[in-house]
Amino acid sequence: MRRNGITALGLLLASTVAISPALAVDLAVSSIEVTQGFQNGSTGLTAERATMIRVKVAVTGSGAGVPGVDAVLRMVVDGVDWPAGPYFSANGPITAPLAPNSASLNHTLNFVVVPPQSSNVVFRVLVNPVGSVAESSTANNLFTSAAYDFKCRAIVDLAYVPINYTYGGMGLPPAAMTKPGSADNFLRGIYAVGEWNYHRSPMGNLTFSSNVNSNASGLLVALLDLQNSIIPDAGYAKPEFIYGFLPGNPYSGNGLANSTPGSVAFGNTEEVRWQRTFAHELGHLWGRNHNGETIGVPSIDVEHHLKDPLALGPLHASTKNDVMVAGLITSQAWVSSGTYLDAWTDQRSQCTAFAPEGEGDSPQSDAANAGRxxxxxxxxxxxxxxxxxxxxxxxxxxxxxxxxxxxxxxxxxxxxxxxxxxxxxxxxxxxxxxxxxxxxxxxxxxxxxxxxxxxxxxxxxxxxxxxxxxxxxxxxxxxxxxxxxxxxxxxxxxxxxxx
Ligand SMILES: [Zn+2]
Known part of the structure; x- marks a missing residue:
């Protein structure tokens, strides 16, 4: 009986394939999105920075999404096939939907590449590369993008200082919450500099014994002294930015920057908010004030930095708030175009032949605050x-x-x-x-x-x-x-x- 049943099923499948109009299905690439954290179609791109290419597949001849769809991507730099390719998708094969929506991570085939500096980077995507989906035509399977411009951006020196907060006997913040790969996860996702040189201050911890709620300026002055004189005087490079970490969240304002724009700030180590507070105070230091903006477009944490420790997903919905909305926790925020571009255009993130020893702010982004x-x-x-x-x-x-x-x-x-x-x-x-x-x-x-x-x-x-x-x-x-x-x-x- 069983044997007969299997045979019958096999016949049924064969007959279904034979009468189905399968070859009416056709796949092509309808568009790609190129993002390094935020992209609204006109946001600049940084060379040597992790970049996600999101590929939308056009489906015709099917009344439903088509399963088993994948693609292969090549990056062509100045007319030459980049040798690190071809690249395979990070999430394929997917069920290609009839109406792909960027708000869903798996509505697109996603590739992660690290483009070099060039004004002529072209992405070529071949959908259904091994013919695993039967198609009526493969003549339209190759998509070639316009040329993208990946610009040089500087390595920015960002030193952190664990604050030994002896007022009330609080002591030091947890080392696991200040180290690279932890505290800096939010800011790495949203500020597209060439690279962050995020490191512990060579002068070590800073002991602060007075109440930070009544003497916040005293802490900022100590951090400014470190940046402007003590670190350079000890023979180390002067950091562009210094950030101090308090244990827990004893300061009523979560964090504070010395000015907007500025160069030093401090903040908390409260798990639900400390990564965003750090990125927020840096936003002030780039030159951004508080705002009420939402990010407006679905955005990607390309390297998925915020997986730890809050298990946030890599896709940030368009309804999330800009990092410069005051008082939020990490899960509520990402970055708007204005904040993204303020960092991207700041003089401190520009590549120069001979970077000046000091620092300055972008004339474009910070004209209103010129001279600080x-x-x-x-x-x-x-x-x-x-x-x-x-x-x-x-x-x-x-x-x-x-x-x-x-x-x-x-x-x-x-x-x-x-x-x-x-x-x-x-x-x-x-x-x-x-x-x-x-x-x-x-x-x-x-x-x-x-x-x-x-x-x-x-x-x-x-x-x-x-x-x-x-x-x-x-x-x-x-x-x-x-x-x-x-x-x-x-x-x-x-x-x-x-x-
Ligand atoms: Zn603020």
Missing amino acids: AMAPANERACLRIAGVFTHEGRGLALVPVTRFDRASPTIDDPAGDLSIETLDAAGGLLHRVRVRTDTMLESCAGGGERLPTACVYALVPAPEPAARVARVVVRDLRAAARPAGAAPAGVAGGAGAER
Whole structure:
């Protein structure tokens, strides 16, 4: 009986194949998407960065999705077949849907490639390469893309500092949450620099003993000192960015950047949010303010960095928030075009023949904040003048002035609202630099809460050995603009003398 049953089934299958109009099915490539984290059709691409090619298959002659569809991809660089290919899909074979939607990862055949620097990178996709799906025509199976431009971007030096937070006895953050391949997983997915040189500060841990909620500026000044003088003075390269990790999340704002744009920040090690807080504070440092944007298009974490530890999928829905929406946790955010491009166009991510020792911000992306940057390749003995600016009443409390043997003086900011001036014994002006206090006004905790204070930091040239700075004066430039009779500003006034 059993034997007869099998025979009968075999006959039935054979007869079904014989009468089916299978050869009406035709497959072709309808389009490809090329993404490195975010792509809306006009977003620039970075050479030597992991890139996903998502291939949409056009299906005709079938009333349903076609199973068993795969493809092979070749990358042609400057007219030459790239020797690392051909590339096989990461997820094929798939059931090719009649109406592929980028919001579903497996509606497309996905390839991961690492293109070199070239303005002429062409992708050639051959669908159904071994004829495993019976087709009415294979003449249309080869797709050749337009040329893509993969541009050089810099290796960006990002040092991290474990903060030994002795206030309340909290101690150090977990090493597993600060190390490369963990803390940096979010920012690697969304900021398309050439490479992140993410490493521990060569100076090791930083002990901070006061309450970070009442002395956040003190922590930022310590990180700025590390970046601008202590690390370079010890013979190491000056990092473009420094980020400090607190144990847990003791700071009410989740994290804080020194300014927008800026160069140092700190944040938490709370598991559901720390990777996004890190990427968020870096967004401020690139020059981005808080916004209310959603990302708008389905986007891909190409190397699937955020698999750990939260098990997030590689595809981020178009309804997710930009990383610069304040107060979110990691699973709620990815990157919008504006934030993606701000990092991509920033001067610190550009390739230059001779990268300047200092740093600067992109004229394109940061024009509104021009002048905040440090001077490049201009190192000399400097006085560090820093303090806490209180917005309400416009008061400034300076910390003791410190002399650094090697640092780059802060560039004057014409938009600055404070003028920091050094005077000699006779009252003569030695140096003047203007800084802004209004670039970091809102708490990163969300809800639009205003920060009560801002970190003020300037490096001014130290006088020649024979000379002497008798006084440091900080003047409130807003005060002069006030109508006569208004209350005098609280900032004006001297600070301690320093040689
Ligand atoms: Zn923020």
